[in-house]
Amino acid sequence: MHNPYTAPQAGLALPFAPAGQARLLGWHGRIGRVRFVAYCLLGFPMAVLFAIAAVIVSNMPVVRACLAANAWASEAIGFAIPLVLLLPMVLATRRRLHDIDVSSWWALMLLFPILQFVFVIYLLVAPGSAGANDFGAAPRPPDFGLKLGAALGCALLLGFTGLRFL
Numbered sequence: 001m002h003n004p005y006t007a008p009q010a011g012l013a014l015p016f017a018p019a020g021q022a023r024l025l026g027w028h029g030r031i032g033r034v035r036f037v038a039y040c041l042l043g044f045p046m047a048v049l050f051a052i053a054a055v056i057v058s059n060m061p062v063v064r065a066c067l068a069a070n071a072w073a074s075e076a077i078g079f080a081i082p083l084v085l086l087l088p089m090v091l092a093t094r095r096r097l098h099d100i101d102v103s104s105w106w107a108l109m110l111l112f113p114i115l116q117f118v119f120v121i122y123l124l125v126a127p128g129s130a131g132a133n134d135f136g137a138a139p140r141p142p143d144f145g146l147k148l149g150a151a152l153g154c155a156l157l158l159g160f161t162g163l164r165f166l
Contacts, residue, residue, distance in 0.1 A: 025091055030099035030135055032128055034142040034150050039092035041153035050084045098135035099128035 023029075031039065054077050057063055066073060094104040100123075109119045131138055142150075 025088070026095065027091065028098075028136065029095055030128065030133075030137070030139045031092060031095045032099060032139045032142060033096075033124060034147055035139065036092050036096040036123060038146055038150040038153065040089045041150065041157065042088055044085065044157075046084055046088065051081050054081065093123065096123050098133075099139060100126050101129040101133040101135065 058077065090107070093107045093110070097104050097106055106119075109115045128139065
């Protein structure tokens with residue numbers, strides 16, 4: 001006889017798909033440390049290209065007349081450039097936190113100036129959880145091009161920071 005009050009016998013764990021192609025602007029999934037560095041550093045050239053495009057477009061005669069008539073439009077362009085810079089960083093931070101197997105709400109620690117440095121160092125040093133966790137399958141290991149890009153990006157960032165003190 002079948003008892004309707006017995007516990008289910010089926011496994012409740014959802015199998016994750018194997019690690020697939022990593023996406024820059026992905027919301028779900030996990031990324032490792034090297035990919036985190038590369039994605040965060042990619043925000044800077046994106047912001048520079050967006051700023052160059054904004055300057056080119058704002059110098060067109062039709063757009064210049066519109067900007068002269070509406071002061072809020074030029075302020076909106078100036079506000080959008082940092083958002084373009086932050087978008088890859090926010091998405092990479094969320095996915096890196098998922099790799100460590102913690103909630104993405106921990107990214108709010110980046111809003112506090114003293115905790116930012118410690119938190120970013122933790123994200124760069126902490127190893128991801130082995131195998132699949134609650135947020136997806138283990139991330140793919142970085143290939144040589146990704147490692148080279150992250151190393152060059154860090155070298156350029158440190159070089160430009162060093163130039164400031166000369």
